[in-house]
Amino acid sequence: MNSNEQRIDKLHKEAPLTDMHCHPSLKSWLFKRNLWRHYCSWSFTWPWSSRCDFKMLEKGKVGVIWTSHYMPERQIVKQCCLTRIIIFLLTPIYWKLVKGSYMKCTLQMMDRFEKQINRKPDRVELAKSAEDVKRIRALGKIAAVHTIEGGHILEGNVDNLNILAERGVALLTLTHFFRNEIGSQVDISKGIDSFKFMKICGYNFHQDEPPHLTEFGYAVIERMKELSMIIDVCHLTHEARNLVFKLIKGKTPIIASHTGVAKFNPNPYSLNDNEILEIHKSKGGIGVIFMNAFLKEETKQKDGLDLIWSTMNHINKVTKSWDNVMIGSDFDGLTDPPNDVVDSSQFGNLTRYLIKKGLSDDIIKKILGGNAQRILEKGWKKN
Numbered sequence: 001m002n003s004n005e006q007r008i009d010k011l012h013k014e015a016p017l018t019d020m021h022c023h024p025s026l027k028s029w030l031f032k033r034n035l036w037r038h039y040c041s042w043s044f045t046w047p048w049s050s051r052c053d054f055k056m057l058e059k060g061k062v063g064v065i066w067t068s069h070y071m072p073e074r075q076i077v078k079q080c081c082l083t084r085i086i087i088f089l090l091t092p093i094y095w096k097l098v099k100g101s102y103m104k105c106t107l108q109m110m111d112r113f114e115k116q117i118n119r120k121p122d123r124v125e126l127a128k129s130a131e132d133v134k135r136i137r138a139l140g141k142i143a144a145v146h147t148i149e150g151g152h153i154l155e156g157n158v159d160n161l162n163i164l165a166e167r168g169v170a171l172l173t174l175t176h177f178f179r180n181e182i183g184s185q186v187d188i189s190k191g192i193d194s195f196k197f198m199k200i201c202g203y204n205f206h207q208d209e210p211p212h213l214t215e216f217g218y219a220v221i222e223r224m225k226e227l228s229m230i231i232d233v234c235h236l237t238h239e240a241r242n243l244v245f246k247l248i249k250g251k252t253p254i255i256a257s258h259t260g261v262a263k264f265n266p267n268p269y270s271l272n273d274n275e276i277l278e279i280h281k282s283k284g285g286i287g288v289i290f291m292n293a294f295l296k297e298e299t300k301q302k303d304g305l306d307l308i309w310s311t312m313n314h315i316n317k318v319t320k321s322w323d324n325v326m327i328g329s330d331f332d333g334l335t336d337p338p339n340d341v342v343d344s345s346q347f348g349n350l351t352r353y354l355i356k357k358g359l360s361d362d363i364i365k366k367i368l369g370g371n372a373q374r375i376l377e378k379g380w381k382k383n
Helices: 003-014 024-031 054-059 074-078 081-090 094-099 102-118 130-138 160-166 196-201 215-227 238-248 273-281 305-319 344-356 361-379
Strands: 018-022 064-069 124-127 142-149 169-173 230-232 254-259 285-288 325-327
Touching: 003 344, 003 361, 018 254, 018 285, 018 325, 018 344, 018 361, 024 064, 024 102, 054 142, 054 344, 064 102, 064 169, 064 361, 074 081, 074 094, 081 094, 094 102, 102 124, 102 142, 102 160, 124 130, 130 142, 130 361, 160 169, 160 215, 169 254, 215 230, 215 238, 230 361, 238 254, 238 273, 254 273, 273 285, 273 305, 285 305, 285 361, 305 325, 305 344, 325 361, 344 361
Parallel strands: 018 064, 064 142, 124 142, 142 169, 169 230, 230 254, 254 285, 285 325
Antiparallel strands: none
16 A cells, blocks of 8 residues: 555544445335445446445445435325336335335334444444544444434424434434425426436426425424534525524534535525535535536536535635535435445545645545534534
8 A cells, every 4th residue: 555545544534534424224224235235336226236335435444424314205206107116116115105104214214224233333333422423433433323314204293303313313404305394495306307217207396385494394493403403404495594594593503414506506406605604604514415417517527526626615715614514425315426436435536636636634634524523523412
């Protein structure tokens, strides 16, 4: 191993390298997949494809993952006959997707993920506090943190947040593809309209309701403040994001876990400069998504490191700080990663790129994981 590779390994270990938004549990639950086996890093539509299974995480020297548990909204199945047929044929839990309780299914997904962890407790461990993360890393193991994508899983019951907090959930992404009881989502069609399944299914992600938070949404934010759970504003409308900023008033970190910036892609999903500054004021963070279609408008570019860098550098220019830049790959979600960072095993390519850009080791460690750890320490409950 040459000196540069040794430097990369050291940076990953000391940061520690953290992906604040990835989905190892989704296909494991849907298809009863083994997370200790790497099948392939093909398209997300391929049931056995995986980009952030434990094998790939270890190969990439990843130290911490914020595991985003996502229970697919029923509209995903209902709006497309082809999706219904494929899921019916391939997954043994079809009826849970169609009629099951969102909350119960999410807890089952978490249960299965924890069972996968417990198969090799000497290599991965579930963290239930920021101090836990540090302890687990000191033992040389991967620390896994529970997070939830989509407030629809609360099913309109704010007390479900207490159950999630007791299970060790650190963060909730308030909305996802479709409007839920919390509020309105942005239309992400422009980011994924090139996908073949979108052309076939023609999903309607447009929101017709007022683009704000509901009364229940206000109650959720207040309860999350009480429970010291981190708020993720990804997928919210701009109007709803601004309401969150006003409610929090910079008193606790707010994050956008997996996104791009409007400077390079004016998709409503992207963060504008004012939103970047609001997150900076809260001492929160922005996870840069590893998907070119969300990083640059109408790009056909296959490699993505320069787009990831441009996004990170823009956040730095707006905030005049590297304290808010993080990694939010969205691996194994509804994404098409760039060819030069196709899965978690290739995070070293990003580190190598940052070194070539002349960033100091201290700044690189902030981006790779230091910022994420700081946010956990400030925003997550203390056990």
